[in-house]
Amino acid sequence: xxxxxxxxxxxxxxxxxxxxxxxVLILCLIAVLFPFVTALSISEGIKFQSLISVEEGAxxxxxxxxxxxxxxxxLDYLEGFRKMDGVTKxxxxxxxxxxxxxxxxxxVGILPENxxxxxxxxxxxxxxxxxxxxxxxxLAKEFLLQxxxxxxxxxxxxxxxxxxxFFDADASIWSANLILMSFEDAAEFFQMKGxxxxxxxxxxxxxxxxxxxxIQEGAGTSSHDRPEPPLRVQDKTLVKRYFQRGFNYKAGVxxxxxxxxxxxxxxxxxxxxxxxxxxRKKEIGVIKATGWQTQEVMEMVALENLIVSLxxxxxxxxxxxxxxxxxxxxxxxxxxxxxxxxxxxxxVPSRFLPLPCFLAFLFAVVLTMVGSLYSTWKTATxxxxxxxx
Amino acid sequence: METIIxxxxxxxxxxxxxxxxxxxxxxxxxxxxxxxxxxxxxxSGSGKTTLLNVISTIDRPTNGRIFLYGEDIxxxxxxxxxxxxxxxxxxxxxxxxLLPRLPAWENVAFPLLPLGIMERxxxxxxxxxxxxxxxxxxxxxxxxxxxxxEQQRVAIARALIxxxxxxxxxxxxxxxxxESIKTLLDILTNLKNKGKTIIVSxxxxxxxxxxxxxxxxxxxNLIDTKIIPPTPL
Numbered sequence: 001x002x003x004x005x006x007x008x009x010x011x012x013x014x015x016x017x018x019x020x021x022x023x024v025l026i027l028c029l030i031a032v033l034f035p036f037v038t039a040l041s042i043s044e045g046i047k048f049q050s051l052i053s054v055e056e057g058a059x060x061x062x063x064x065x066x067x068x069x070x071x072x073x074x075l076d077y078l079e080g081f082r083k084m085d086g087v088t089k090x091x092x093x094x095x096x097x098x099x100x101x102x103x104x105x106x107x108v109g110i111l112p113e114n115x116x117x118x119x120x121x122x123x124x125x126x127x128x129x130x131x132x133x134x135x136x137x138x139l140a141k142e143f144l145l146q147x148x149x150x151x152x153x154x155x156x157x158x159x160x161x162x163x164x165x166f167f168d169a170d171a172s173i174w175s176a177n178l179i180l181m182s183f184e185d186a187a188e189f190f191q192m193k194g195x196x197x198x199x200x201x202x203x204x205x206x207x208x209x210x211x212x213x214x215i216q217e218g219a220g221t222s223s224h225d226r227p228e229p230p231l232r233v234q235d236k237t238l239v240k241r242y243f244q245r246g247f248n249y250k251a252g253v254x255x256x257x258x259x260x261x262x263x264x265x266x267x268x269x270x271x272x273x274x275x276x277x278x279x280r281k282k283e284i285g286v287i288k289a290t291g292w293q294t295q296e297v298m299e300m301v302a303l304e305n306l307i308v309s310l311x312x313x314x315x316x317x318x319x320x321x322x323x324x325x326x327x328x329x330x331x332x333x334x335x336x337x338x339x340x341x342x343x344x345x346x347x348v349p350s351r352f353l354p355l356p357c358f359l360a361f362l363f364a365v366v367l368t369m370v371g372s373l374y375s376t377w378k379t380a381t382x383x384x385x386x387x388x389x
Numbered sequence: 390m391e392t393i394i395x396x397x398x399x400x401x402x403x404x405x406x407x408x409x410x411x412x413x414x415x416x417x418x419x420x421x422x423x424x425x426x427x428x429x430x431x432x433s434g435s436g437k438t439t440l441l442n443v444i445s446t447i448d449r450p451t452n453g454r455i456f457l458y459g460e461d462i463x464x465x466x467x468x469x470x471x472x473x474x475x476x477x478x479x480x481x482x483x484x485x486x487l488l489p490r491l492p493a494w495e496n497v498a499f500p501l502l503p504l505g506i507m508e509r510x511x512x513x514x515x516x517x518x519x520x521x522x523x524x525x526x527x528x529x530x531x532x533x534x535x536x537x538x539e540q541q542r543v544a545i546a547r548a549l550i551x552x553x554x555x556x557x558x559x560x561x562x563x564x565x566x567x568e569s570i571k572t573l574l575d576i577l578t579n580l581k582n583k584g585k586t587i588i589v590s591x592x593x594x595x596x597x598x599x600x601x602x603x604x605x606x607x608x609x610n611l612i613d614t615k616i617i618p619p620t621p622l
Contacts, residue, residue: 002505010502017490279489286486289447290500290547291475293468381467384447388486 007296011303026312029367033316033360038323038332040356045349050243054236056116058200059208061239062215065232072195073231081199084214086207092196094186099154100139105177107153109186119180123147124165127182132164138176138346140166153179156189176346208235284379285387294380301376302369309364316364317357324350390422392459393555393586394444399453401439401609413439415609417453421588423554426581426599429590431606437590438483438559440606444588445478445557446470475500479548481558485540487532487547493519494528497546518546522576538569545576555586562593570595 015022062081064071073092081090094109115126124147127133135145140163145151149163167178187193203211212235234242284297323329329348379387401414413436421427429437442448443455446462454463462473474480487496497515498506506514516528522542532540541561548556558577562570570593578599581587589596597603605613 002507003503006502006505006507009508282486283488286488287499288471289445289474289480289482289486291471291551292500292503293471295468296503383442383449385442386448388447388482 003296004299007300008303011300011307014300014304015307022308025308025368026315029308029312029364030316030319032367033313033363034319034323035332036363037317037320037352037356037360038329038350039335040359041320041324041350041352042329042333042335042348044351044353044356047244048351049349051240054239054243057236057239059203059236060201060212060215061234062199062201063197063232063234065230070198070232071229072192072197073199075194075196077199077231081201081215084211086204086211087201088204089202090199092183092199094183094190094192095197096186096190098189100151100177100179101143103139103142103177105136105139105153105179107179107181107186107189109181109183109189111183115180120168121165122168124163127164127180130182131159131161131185132181133161133185134165134167134178134180135163136167136176136178136346138344139179153189156191159185159189161185176344209237280376281379281387284376285384285389288380288387289384294377297380298373298376301372305368305372306365308368309361312364313357313361316360317352321352324348390424392420393423393457394421394588395419395456395459396444396450397454397456399440399443399450399455401436401443401448402451405451413609414443414450417609417611419604419611419614421586421602423586424581424584425586425601426577427586427588427602427604428596428600429588429604429606430592432592434608435606436609437592437606439609440604441557441559441588441590445480445555446473447480475503475551477554479551479553479556481541481544481548481556481561483560483563485532485537485544485564487540487543489532492529492531493524493535493543493546496532496543497550500547500551515546515550518550519543522546523572536566536569538565538572541565541569541573542576545573549580553585555588556580557588559590560593561589562591562595574599 062073062077064073075092078090078092081087091111091114093114094107096107096109097104098107099105112126112128121134122137124134139145145163145166147163147165150160151163152158152160161179161181167176167180181189183196187195201211201215212233215231216233287297288294323332328344329350330343333344333348396417396419399414399417400412403411403413417436417440429440431437439448443450446455446465450463454461456462457473457477462470465473488499491499494512494515497518498511501511501514516525519525519528519542522545524539524542524546527535527539527543532543535543541564548558556577561573561577565573574595577587577589589600601617603613603615603617604611605615
């Protein structure tokens with residue numbers, strides 16, 4: 001026990017004595033780990049926010065089904081759905097995309113009475129008259145929009161809109177590039193009169209699954225025949241699963257990119273951890289000559305690496321926190337949130353979970369161990385006289 | 390008299406099988422008795438250091454066998470050789486090989502770390518050793534803050550900290566001044582008197598008067614052995 005304590009204390013002493021080498025190694029590790037921790041935190045933050053959105057949303061989403069994809073649904077279905085047992089509320093929605101100058105914006109058309117009460121405005125008021133819209137803070141900031149400003153959009157340039165207000169900057173990331181307007185204005189803009197992109201159904205607790213099955217089987221439809229095209233019914237569980245899959249995919253893409261960077265970092269760290277290796281090699285030769293065994297040398301070096309990792313990983317997590325708080329996750333958030341550029345115009349959501357922090361520590365350990373244990377072992381197993389040369 | 394070291398047809402060949410092959414030791418056969426002052430002499434490049442390295446187990450012979458207390462150690466594992474160096478052999482290198490960032494006492498105490506001896510005791514033991522070698526004012530000095538002679542005494546203290554049977558010194562007078570040479574001879578003589586076996590490799594004639602066994606090397610061959618009856622030192 002005393003022997004291992006001696007090695008631990010000597011390792012700490014070695015790190016403090018080799019200040020430059022230790023500092024360079026810690027900085028390199030932080031540079032490798034901090035983007036990883038930041039990215040995973042953003043991914044978790046977005047995932048969490050999206051799941052909250054889904055949770056607060058409708059219980060069932062109904063669209064038409066064209067070759068397995070969502071397609072516009074006729075408003076004729078509304079009445080049939082409203083009459084179904086267990087349904088508390090039904091309303092149509094139009095969700096589409098267009099370019100606001102060069103920025104991809106999401107257009108949501110909704111009846112004013114169906115606007116969720118949780119929506120907060122930073123400035124101006126809710127749309128009341130035809131052509132009035134609420135604009136996301138991201139778009140407003142980028143294009144210097146003010147309440148009362150008029151604009152048109154690329155698909156239907158003849159239709160004029162007027163900014164009536166902005167969403168709160170702290171609202172969910174989905175609202176940053178959003179243009180919220182009345183259902184009629186959206187239907188006119190996309191030239192889809194009498195249709196919605198989806199119908200949202202709210203149900204009493206415990207009814208959703210059964211109702212979704214019934215709608216899929218054709219209940220609630222007013223026509224005598226089977227609806228043509230068939231309906232595509234998605235309940236909350238399914239929507240959650242889609243979100244989850246989407247984020248896992250994005251996190252997967254980032255992880256793949258990170259793995260490449262990680263692979264490149266290993267040789268870089270090999271060089272860094274080999275910084276002062278000639279002196280180290282001689283030291284190992286000397287201590288072997290004085291009676292140390294290879295495993296004892298390895299233990300001391302492994303402890304040094306462990307201490308360096310234990311220092312680097314929390315610093316990387318801390319830097320990630322600072323980066324997210326003060327720099328809003330710049331450069332990294334764009335991997336997860338489409339169309340935001342280097343600096344997101346809204347607060348990037350993040351969530352620090354224990355697993356990414358632990359992974360950061362684990363990566364630090366792997367990197368430092370790979371960087372130095374092999375060279376140490378190689379030096380310690382040759383005759384000491386060769387190591388001392 | 391008990392034999393502590395015996396070599397049997399020891400070869401050391403560098404770059405074996407290549408055009409630049411060097412035969413540093415050739416069929417060396419020698420025997421060293423316990424508690425003798427042994428000098429290995431020879432001109433530069435004769436193989437003195439190589440022979441010391443092989444005897445002290447910090448290098449392996451290409452061929453031949455080395456016996457320590459009658460035990461063939463030439464095929465010993467890395468772990469076994471480390472144990473021998475820890476318990477039986479104290480090494481003093483020509484260029485001292487002190488760890489540059491450690492103060493004198495820590496350099497001396499470094500071999501005690503794997504033995505589980507805690508810092509207070511390590512410091513006590515190394516201080517005692519350094520005081521014996523008249524370095525009481527240099528305990529906390531880094532090697533670069535000391536003279537060559539002082540550094541050598543730190544290296545001697547490190548070699549002796551585990552109380553080895555065999556003290557091996559490679560060219561110990563080559564990096565120190567005349568006064569330090571005198572101190573060194575006193576130290577080695579004292580060690581010899583305490584029952585240690587001293588093996589020194591040097592071409593410095595200063596050791597001739599102190600040595601009881603002299604091996605003369607030339608071009609890697611042992612060309613002469615002189616066994617001198619012990620004289621009062």
